[in-house]
Amino acid sequence: xxxxxYATYRLEDFLDDDAFIKWASGKEQDAPVAQFxxxxxxxxxxxxxxxxFAVSVIRTYRSQEVWExxxxxxxxxxxxxATIAANNNRRPAxxxxxxxxxxxxxxVLIATVGGYLLFNKLGKPTRETIATGYGEKRTxxxxxxxxxxxxxxxxxxxxxxxxxxxxxEVWVDGEAFFDVKHLNxxxxxxxxxxxxxxxxxxxxxxxxxxxxxVRSRHGKTKVGLVTGKxxxxxxxxAAPKAMVMLPGDYIEYADNHLLLTKKxxxxxxxxxxxxxxxxxxxxxxxEIIETLQDNYGxxxxxxxxxxxxxxxxGDINVANVEELLTVITTTLNVKIEQPSEKALVITSxx
Amino acid sequence: MQSESHVLWWxxxxxxxxxxxxxxxxxxxxLLNNYGRKFTQDADLIQDVVHDLFVRLWTTRTRLGNPASVxxxxxxxxxxxxxxxxQSLSKFVELDNASGQGGFTVNFIPDASFRQEEQELRNQVIxxxxxxxxxxxxxxxxxxxxxxxxxxxxxxxxxxMSSTYKLLYKALDNLQKVSDKRFLTILSVLFxxxxxxxxxxxxxxx
Numbered sequence: 001x002x003x004x005x006y007a008t009y010r011l012e013d014f015l016d017d018d019a020f021i022k023w024a025s026g027k028e029q030d031a032p033v034a035q036f037x038x039x040x041x042x043x044x045x046x047x048x049x050x051x052x053f054a055v056s057v058i059r060t061y062r063s064q065e066v067w068e069x070x071x072x073x074x075x076x077x078x079x080x081x082a083t084i085a086a087n088n089n090r091r092p093a094x095x096x097x098x099x100x101x102x103x104x105x106x107x108v109l110i111a112t113v114g115g116y117l118l119f120n121k122l123g124k125p126t127r128e129t130i131a132t133g134y135g136e137k138r139t140x141x142x143x144x145x146x147x148x149x150x151x152x153x154x155x156x157x158x159x160x161x162x163x164x165x166x167x168x169e170v171w172v173d174g175e176a177f178f179d180v181k182h183l184n185x186x187x188x189x190x191x192x193x194x195x196x197x198x199x200x201x202x203x204x205x206x207x208x209x210x211x212x213x214v215r216s217r218h219g220k221t222k223v224g225l226v227t228g229k230x231x232x233x234x235x236x237x238a239a240p241k242a243m244v245m246l247p248g249d250y251i252e253y254a255d256n257h258l259l260l261t262k263k264x265x266x267x268x269x270x271x272x273x274x275x276x277x278x279x280x281x282x283x284x285x286x287e288i289i290e291t292l293q294d295n296y297g298x299x300x301x302x303x304x305x306x307x308x309x310x311x312x313x314g315d316i317n318v319a320n321v322e323e324l325l326t327v328i329t330t331t332l333n334v335k336i337e338q339p340s341e342k343a344l345v346i347t348s349x350x
Numbered sequence: 351m352q353s354e355s356h357v358l359w360w361x362x363x364x365x366x367x368x369x370x371x372x373x374x375x376x377x378x379x380x381l382l383n384n385y386g387r388k389f390t391q392d393a394d395l396i397q398d399v400v401h402d403l404f405v406r407l408w409t410t411r412t413r414l415g416n417p418a419s420v421x422x423x424x425x426x427x428x429x430x431x432x433x434x435x436x437q438s439l440s441k442f443v444e445l446d447n448a449s450g451q452g453g454f455t456v457n458f459i460p461d462a463s464f465r466q467e468e469q470e471l472r473n474q475v476i477x478x479x480x481x482x483x484x485x486x487x488x489x490x491x492x493x494x495x496x497x498x499x500x501x502x503x504x505x506x507x508x509x510x511m512s513s514t515y516k517l518l519y520k521a522l523d524n525l526q527k528v529s530d531k532r533f534l535t536i537l538s539v540l541f542x543x544x545x546x547x548x549x550x551x552x553x554x555x556x
Binding site: 015018021022023024025026027028056057058059060061062063064065066067068069070072073076077079080083084087260261262263 | 372375376379380383384387393396397400401404405408409456457458459461462463464468471472475476479490493494495496497498499500
């Protein structure tokens, strides 16, 4: 892909380049092509400033209202079906051949409104739950061959057998990274309208063939998208409207409110925890403590709350808790004592 | 560009597969609504057009061809159906330009997620885009939001290639002119880029 013309690319050359536009608007599905554009500034530093500006122009433009009118989706289809039936054009048998799509929509409604208990009742005989302990990570292959990496002290539940006429659904507590098998990539076995739904603490992620991370701890849920496209819906009367996320989009959600929506510069960093045992970027001590407690079962005390705000700039990638503690004590002006195996006391000063 | 499942659904639907038909509906309903919304705020009107579009697809299915992109085919069909509908209602609806094709409005809602300098750039981009005529705004939308190539845009908007370029360059030219007039104090980067624009603009188009 090395091409000299790129070294002198101007803003208008970028905006004029179909391949660049396709990638910058999140429509590029071909991984090597996407990687070429992601790494463009490293390959062609002389055009990096124009590249960044072109990306910014498109990104800022793309932040706009998305009007999907989902409330009327089922209703409009009913009208279409009724009109076609009235026109007598090979009238579709309404009830038995009701579309898979409508049925899938009904399932979501029950799952999000009726909630956990109802699902438990109906799905209990074939329900499978996989949980990880402290400090443990697991990679799970779902019945449709989608791959989930489950972080420490997390659980995932799903039906053992997946009915091809219903949406694929999983429930997550804790943190998980999903690499979802593309819908209907198996050309000999098409299942129109099939969907993949991830439920987690009051929100539902609808997947359209993609990889993303969901983290649900202490009533707060964080979703970050690496590739593809997902739609996030929120349950509850006061909840915000469903939103579509594109690669690099990141949200935090709790108690019917979106706390944060932002773009992440390097979407790949969202899933680094699946490859490196312990990883942080520009983390505060507070975030590190949260991980030690949630993922490793430590009890952590601090001498004063203010030191939780201390921040370690840059990336931390370490193999175990011991190394992490060494990084903390060498970087920050704090002292760490370990009164027992799973207890830590952090005090300021050396 | 074309997704495999779209082709499979399209072929199955043409042979009378109702599930494939509803799968296409399920796949494109939201996108069509979002596109239609840019032409009119009237939700009922958009729903009527989506309804008409899918009814016509089903009733004429045996005569349909194989579009290069199902999505683009539906965009084009929605667009012309919407224009026809708006025109037939034109006694009641005020049209905003002489071509009788109606406006094109992107709703930019406040977004606190951008860093400050990006926020400033965003305001400028929005201000500039909003100065463009409707059809040029539509090109920008299809290009920057939908990520489409010039060829795809030309097919959907039913304009020939050279005119697509002309319109877009005119849009960029307008961006630059307005930025010169209004935003003399903005980022130095933008000035640098404006210079780039003017160089290009000296080359006669087409």
